[in-house]
Amino acid sequence: xxxxxxxxxxxxxxxxxxxxxxxxxxxxxxxxxxxxxxxxxxxxxxxxxxxxxxxxxxxxxxxxxxxxxxxxxxxxxxxxxxxxxxxxxxxxxxxxxxxxxxxxxxxxxxxxxxxxxxxxxxxxxxxxxxxxxxxxxxxxxxxxxxxxxxxxxxxxxxxxxxxxxxxxxxxxxxxxxxxxxxxxxxxxxxxxxxxxxxxxxxxxxxxxxxxxxxxxxxxxxxxxxxxxxxxxxxxxxxxxxxxxxxxxxxxxxxxxxxxxxxxxxxxxxxxxxxxxxxxxxxxxxxxxxxxxxxxxxxxxxxxxxxxxxxxxxxxxxxxxxxxxxxxxxxxxxxxxxxxxxxxxxxxxxxxxxxxxxxxxxxxxxxxxxxxxxxxxxxxxxxxxxxx
Amino acid sequence: xxxxxxxxxxxxxxxxxxxxxxxxxxxxxxxxxxxxxxxxxxxxxxxxxxxxxxxxxxxxxxxxxxxxxxxxxxxxxxxxxxxxxxxxxxxxxxxxxxxxxxxxxxxxxxxxxxxxxxxxxxxxxxxxxxxxxxxxxxxxxxxxxxxxxxxxxxxxxxxxxxxxxxxxxxxxxxxxxxxxxxxxx
Numbered sequence: 001x002x003x004x005x006x007x008x009x010x011x012x013x014x015x016x017x018x019x020x021x022x023x024x025x026x027x028x029x030x031x032x033x034x035x036x037x038x039x040x041x042x043x044x045x046x047x048x049x050x051x052x053x054x055x056x057x058x059x060x061x062x063x064x065x066x067x068x069x070x071x072x073x074x075x076x077x078x079x080x081x082x083x084x085x086x087x088x089x090x091x092x093x094x095x096x097x098x099x100x101x102x103x104x105x106x107x108x109x110x111x112x113x114x115x116x117x118x119x120x121x122x123x124x125x126x127x128x129x130x131x132x133x134x135x136x137x138x139x140x141x142x143x144x145x146x147x148x149x150x151x152x153x154x155x156x157x158x159x160x161x162x163x164x165x166x167x168x169x170x171x172x173x174x175x176x177x178x179x180x181x182x183x184x185x186x187x188x189x190x191x192x193x194x195x196x197x198x199x200x201x202x203x204x205x206x207x208x209x210x211x212x213x214x215x216x217x218x219x220x221x222x223x224x225x226x227x228x229x230x231x232x233x234x235x236x237x238x239x240x241x242x243x244x245x246x247x248x249x250x251x252x253x254x255x256x257x258x259x260x261x262x263x264x265x266x267x268x269x270x271x272x273x274x275x276x277x278x279x280x281x282x283x284x285x286x287x288x289x290x291x292x293x294x295x296x297x298x299x300x301x302x303x304x305x306x307x308x309x310x311x312x313x314x315x316x317x318x319x320x321x322x323x324x325x326x327x328x329x330x331x332x333x334x335x336x337x338x339x340x341x342x343x344x345x346x347x348x349x350x351x352x353x354x355x356x357x358x359x360x361x362x363x364x365x366x367x368x369x370x371x372x373x374x375x376x377x378x379x380x381x382x383x384x385x386x387x
Numbered sequence: 388x389x390x391x392x393x394x395x396x397x398x399x400x401x402x403x404x405x406x407x408x409x410x411x412x413x414x415x416x417x418x419x420x421x422x423x424x425x426x427x428x429x430x431x432x433x434x435x436x437x438x439x440x441x442x443x444x445x446x447x448x449x450x451x452x453x454x455x456x457x458x459x460x461x462x463x464x465x466x467x468x469x470x471x472x473x474x475x476x477x478x479x480x481x482x483x484x485x486x487x488x489x490x491x492x493x494x495x496x497x498x499x500x501x502x503x504x505x506x507x508x509x510x511x512x513x514x515x516x517x518x519x520x521x522x523x524x525x526x527x528x529x530x531x532x533x534x535x536x537x538x539x540x541x542x543x544x545x546x547x548x549x550x551x552x553x554x555x556x557x558x559x560x561x562x563x564x565x566x567x568x569x570x571x572x
Contacts, residue, residue: 176561176564204561205560205561205564206557206558206560206561207557208557208559208560209555209556209557210555210556210557210559211554211555212554212555212556213554214554218555220478220479220525221478222555232560232561232564233563236563236564237560239563240559240560240561240562240563241558241559241560241562242559242560243559243560245559
């Protein structure tokens, strides 16, 4: 693993816009950066793939255990949310995708930082933008990226066995509109769904209608929403006004409600309990003292439902604070995790590896760099190659 | 297999564009044929629906005449400079360039003619007959000849937007997001 500085393409803005990337810059600062790239060996990439597939299987086993052992309250999942999680898991509601965030600095096995299993973004950047960058800059090299084949394949899987006139062949796609970044991810998934054979309707999450007579969710044309991909967190949906209508609605949601277990930081404690001292797990739990004893290098406190680095505090081994981000989360509780060694990016920056799972298969890699230790929504996407 | 071909990507992009077009066609074609008698008159989805309801050739002629007069009255349809503003009122995909429906219509957008009304209905007498385009806004309110027609009856089902009813409520999702810029993780 090595990070190289390089000259961006002279017309890089035009080049990325040409493939449909319209959120490359936020507040005058580039989000997409091609003044650097990461190079890996084929063996490293094979390792990421193998480890990610294994971690994903461990996560599925952990979901089963959390439900069977009645541990949902430890995740803050109670009432309606618990009902939806249990039912969706019992029905084996299919899932589409997720992103495992790994810490890896070139030595030792990669370590799981967390699993963005419900509303991961940066998919379009990983699948398309960095691919075209590679084709332009390093056509002879390879990239861990079969995301598009994986997505089309997975959408085809979701259509299998469904008759031609069935409303489940139509996918409603919803996020907060307008929003360049979320919409960019949504549109890309929509293109893949259409390629696989779905018809689609895109709508603002706030435009979803509830028909109290038929007890169905409907779109703006009052067409029934049989299946909906939502780029919107489950924990928000269940506590909003329409949340209570979900059980009666018969709408099949993608991601399914059971992903609430995996996107919750409490899953890290469950994994450590089930697979203690696994090569790719960091010690994690609710007991600060217990985790601190296992982590002389320091610990990290994470809000169970925190997003984009909010409400994360990193402690040094002596108990002093190395870095902290505030935010709106934490009322639901915190998890403690041993501090990981992160790859260095530049003078003070760090990089996190996001391995994409499409269905149950690791299909690609996207690297995000933070200016400090905590990866937030100010991070940068940086492309990679291998070989 | 880690490589992906750009051909696959281009295919997806092309499908997305084609898909949008298909959707539009579908939504227009799917409006079921309708006829019926509201107090103000009969409302038909299109000329074919009117002809299908006509008892004889005189009425077929009336259908054609009413349709053409309604089309002419598209010149009086609410006009918007921007398609988005028009869609704010009439719903996504329900607005068309004014020039496409009004001869010499110039710029701007007007709502799609969801049907047409024949005031008084068949045999209402030419003197009293009103021919007017029918528009339906995104709340389901239906307009013809500049007035709101409450719950017109459309035999065989109304266009989708006309079915907006009091049993549908919106805005029950999305409230948590209002304070946050993006949901990504």
